[in-house]
Amino acid sequence: MPDVYDEDRVSVISQNLAAAIDAATFGESSWDQVPAILSDAFPGSWGGLANMNFSESRLNFLSLQNMDPAFVAAYAEHFAYINPWNTYWGSFKRTTIGASEEVCPAQNFAKTEFYNDWLLPQDRAVAAVGLKIVGERDEAVNLLLHYPLSKSGVYDRAALEVLTSIRGNLERSINLARLLRADVENAITKTALVxxxxxxxxxxxxxxxxxxxxxxxxxxxxxxxxxxxxxxxxxxxxxxxxxxxxxxxxxxxxxxxxxxxxxxxxxxxxxxxxxxxxxxxxxxxxxxxxxxxxxxxxxxxxxxxxxSGGSSRANLEPLAHVFGLTESEIVFCKRLLLGESIIEAAEQLGITQGTARTRLKMIFQKTSTSRQSELMLLLVNAS
The missing domain is CATH 3.30.450.20 (PAS domain)
Known part of the structure; x- marks a missing residue:
């Protein structure tokens, strides 16, 4: 019977899911397989795996399986950031597993855009179970399963058992990924500074x-x-x-x-x-x-x-002889040396922004520099 989830069937689903998590952890298969296996085990559902940073409203990873591509795109572009369940998941600072109908029913959000424009059109898949693993700095990894409310009586219990069974596998995977990511970030940082x-x-x-x-x-x-x-x-x-x-x-x-x-x-x-x-x-x-x-x-x-704060009195006159800068160009350089932008320098000197940019281009040509940062180093050394 398709809706009978006895101990043996739950065990098989859990084993398949755990194997997929372990394979994805070491790059032997795609993470897409994880929500796909979960969704296939519960007909009429869709599965999701996501890494969301709640405080930054940043979606770092998303895989939605058994879902129309248009809904996947809409979620990634818009609905992920207004998902009312984000508040619920964001309140936990530890691994959490729950069934929506028991802890936070979708009906609570019946008047929201998320519920009416994205969730309901998908065969009314408003019931769900989810597993959240806390990441770093408000990051959260969520493994989700959504299905019609009519299936909640059967799917809730079985899906919760599956998620509880594979919790350790996913936690170990995330911990390993954190360590690897830290090594990668450190390598990138060291290379940039060397x-x-x-x-x-x-x-x-x-x-x-x-x-x-x-x-x-x-x-x-x-x-x-x-x-x-x-x-x-x-x-x-x-x-x-x-x-x-x-x-x-x-x-x-x-x-x-x-x-x-x-x-x-x-x-x-x-x-x-x-x-x-x-x-x-x-x-x-x-x-x-x-x-x-x-x-x-x-x-x-x-x-x-x-x-120093007295840079407006910096002695840049030698540049006039070395590079042939005019008095107005020297004055302009002094304003830049104070840290002013081109717009600020123009305002201080009572000239238009267009004149200021033309003056800067002429200074670049005379000093054989091409960027403002190069010119600043030249001015600092000269003063």
Missing amino acids: ERSRCAAFVVDGDRHLRDANPLAEQLFASGEGVAVRRGRCRLADANADARFAAALDRLSRGKPTSVSRIGFRTAAGAWQVSLAALPTAQSPGGGRLVMLPPRGMVLVLVVALG
């Missing part, structure tokens, strides 16, 4: 957590000037610059483009230039074994002290 010895360089994740730093960056942190580390998180000394820093980190760590790659600001101690670049993770040495717990996006940060 050749950055001329200025303060450090690596952070999208939530400002400091991952590693070179000796010059450690000295910078200790001085408390320009950049500070508080409770393991990096902050810029200027509030406006720090807000831009946070926004750029968030986008770069997510692999999204940002117009902010360099931030200049001033403090009582001097002027600073901060450059940011996303670190590549696509070709990390973890391979397929890290597909469910991919290396987190990290950002390389370079900090250059552009000079």
Whole structure:
């Protein structure tokens, strides 16, 4: 009988599922097999496996099986982030197994977009069982099974027994993946810093957590000037610059483009230039074994002290003779040396932004530099 789940049948399903988890752990098969086996064992259901970071609203991994591709795409693009069960799962700080009809019925969300536009159209698969394993920094791995409410009386008990049986396998897999991911992230970080010895360089994740730093960056942190580390998180000394820093980190760590790659600001101690670049993770040495717990996006940060608070009086006149810079170009360079942006320098000098950009291009040509960071290093050395 298809709806009879005796001890032997539950045992076979559990063994098959455990074997699939172990195989995926060591890269011998796809993680897609795990929710597929679970769904096939309970006709009329769909299975899901996901890694969701609740605090960052970031979907790190998703596999939905026995589901129309259009619903899979809709979940990945939109419904994963408004899933009302996220609040329930996010409240647990330990491994948790439960049946929705017993602990948090879907009917509680009957007036939500998630329930009416995504869940109900799928053969009214509103009943569910789930297993959550707590990851790192609000990460959560969920193995789920959804089915029509009419099957809840039979499926709830059997599916809970299966999830309880394979809990250890999935926990061991996640723990191994965490260790491997940590090794991969450390390797990426070390590689990024190894050749950055001329200025303060450090690596952070999208939530400002400091991952590693070179000796010059450690000295910078200790001085408390320009950049500070508080409770393991990096902050810029200027509030406006720090807000831009946070926004750029968030986008770069997510692999999204940002117009902010360099931030200049001033403090009582001097002027600073901060450059940011996303670190590549696509070709990390973890391979397929890290597909469910991919290396987190990290950002390389370079900090250059552009000079003291009196940099507006810096002696840049020798550059006029060496590179043929005009007096107005020297004055413009002094504004940049203070950490001002092109727009800020234009405002201070009473010129248009277009004039400021033209002036900068001419300075690039005369000094044989092509980027503002190169020009800043030249100006610092000259002053």
